[in-house]
Amino acid sequence: MASMAFSTSLFPGPTFVRDPSQRSSTWVPSSAVAFWGISAKFSRGFLKSSSLDSGSYLNSTQFPGFLYKRSRTPGVVYARAATEKSVHEFTVKDIDAKDVSLSKFKGKVLLIVNVASRCGLTSSNYSELTHIYEKYKTQGFEILAFPCNQFGGQEPGSNGEIKQFACTRFKAEFPIFDKVDVNGPNTAPIYKFLKSSAGGFLGDVVKWNFEKFLVDKNGKVVERYPPTTSPFQIEKDIQKLLAA
Secondary structure (H helix, E strand, O other): OOOEEEEEEEEEOOOEEEOOOOOOOOEEEHHHHHHHOOEEEEEOOEEEEOOOOOOEEEEOOOOOOEEEEEOOOOOOOOOOOOOOOOHHHOEEEEOOOOEEEHHHHOOOEEEEEEEOOOOOOHHHHHHHHHHHHHHHHHHOEEEEEEEOOOOOOOOOOOHHHHHHHHHHHOOOOOOEEOOOEOOOOOEOHHHHHHHHHOOOOOOOOOOOOOOEEEEOOOOOEEEEEOOOOOHHHHHHHHHHHHHO
16 A cells, blocks of 8 residues: 555544554554544554644544544643532542542642553653652642553552652652552542543543643643643643642
8 A cells, every 4th residue: 555644633443553652563552542643644554653642533524434633722621521529529548548638639739640650651751740749849739640550551569569669769759649440430530520521532531651630729620631741841831820
């Protein structure tokens, strides 16, 4: 098949795409990474990623069976729901299995992240999250990290092992919570709320490790970022909420 290039971000349903968190040739179902807004180049029937960003998708009338990305306006939440609740209404367990009411974070800006210890995104994300936390923690900023083993089995350790890994290797001082499911029938209630508050295409699915939700001082989700978004790229949004 002759190679074809499209300027519009496209992906077919039944194909496979490369896991962007891995440098090796790891292929995963496209449904697992549909959010990535793939600028596609088709060669010999395969879809290869050349850029990754967030966005919502629509059916393509020009190319039946494909979806194309509709750009998003930064700072605007799409498909908001569950407006009658806030993050502060939930109680979760910390990494030591103790109950923690998230109401203790009222008045603070939160970045909520599903983390993993063996992902290709682990080192960069933990390093940058630690840096941002140190920079803004005295200004009313908190990072809430929720370990999850649903993506490639990349968080298989016990809570004790996860805590030691994060705190020893990356000197993480932000709160780390009990390992949870972020998708499926056993999804943690806090993640049901986060996903319903900031949806979009496939909004009820967390796509991979290190997806991020930014929450304002009132406990409302104001933005959602794909796993490939660097924590440093979120810094300006954090500054705006801290100043509000």
